[in-house]
Amino acid sequence: MSREGTVGIFSRDTRESYKWISDFLIGLSFVKDTKCFYITNKRSVKEDVKKCKFAILYHTKNRGRTNVTDVLDSLYHEELNDLFSALGKSNVIVIIDDLEDSSDQEKERIQLEQRSIKEKATGLFLFNIKDKFTDSNMERNLQEIEYLIRRSFQLIGFQTGTLAMGHCLKCMTVPGLLVIVYVSVCLYYNHNLIPW
Structure with a gap:
């Protein structure tokens, strides 16, 4: 099965939580397919990640905290390791959604407490619950995500800048x-x- 041009979204939340991301990805001409993978304690992402060229690890603060990795009761420590091992840092990003504070200071705080995010993902993106569809921060984040996916797909099979x-x-x-x-x-x- 070809995984060229495929972006995988990995989460413990339902597709409805991140439908807006799927819709955004579908609108990108260079993304051929978007696959959604539901994470459970009994199911590893190791097989699912083989179906993707780029992975998004999605977490919502509606679950209570921003406990992605490296902290007590982290929800995605193993999954982040598996995505990193399979795809490499440049092909993995982390999205934390439904925050009250999506500032650069909050981003730095999360990266200091959860260092694996910066070590194993090429980007951390925070989205504010209030301004999700109107905020300039939202637009800036989506543009950067688009750039990272585009760069990832272009590097595959083209090791030079040609x-x-x-x-x-x-x-x-x-x-x-x-x-x-x-x-x-x-x-x-x-x-x-x-x-x-």
């Missing part, structure tokens, strides 16, 4: 390529073979 050129060449017609070859040969000839 993705844009490769895409451009695929779109060109044969006459367009012939013009490029002709111009390149002329430039080479003028530069190297004609004594100035």
